[in-house]
Amino acid sequence: MVGADYPFLDVLWTMLIIFAWIIWFWLLITIFSDLFRRHDTSGFVKVVWIIFVIILPFLGVFIYLIVNHHGMEERSMKQAQAAQAQMDDYVRRTAGSGGATGEIERAKGLLDSGAITQAEFDAIKAKALAA
DSSP states (O other): OTGGGSOHHHHHHHHHHHHHHHHHHHHHHHHHHHHHHOSSSOHHHHHHHHHHHHHSHHHHHHHHHHHHHHHHHHHHHHHHHHHHHHHHHHHHHHHTTOHHHHHHHHHHHHHHHTSSOHHHHHHHHHHHHHO
C-alpha cells in the first residue's frame, strides 16, 4: 500500500513546506509590486533592490520589509483609498438622479416655476412611473 509508506507526520511536513513556499512567493510578489508602484525612488534604486532580492533572497526580502514597512503601508492605503474614491464616483455617476422619484421632483420644480404646464407634468410623471 502506498498510503502506509508515507506516514502522517511526513504528510504534515510536506504540507508545511508547500504553505511556506506559497507564503514566500506571496512575499516576493508583494515586495516586487510595491517596488514597481513606488514613485519616490529612481529606476536605479529599483534595479538594485531587485538584484539584491534575487541574489540574496531571504536577506533581501527581510531587509526590504524592515526598511520600507511604513512606506509599503502608506502606498497600500493610498491605493485602497483611490480605488474606493473611484468606486464611489462610479456609483454616483451611474446611480444618476435618483430614478423615478428624482425625475418627478425635477418636473414638480419646473411646474412650480411655471416652466411646464400641468399636462406636461402629468406626462413626465406617467413616463417616469412606467419606466
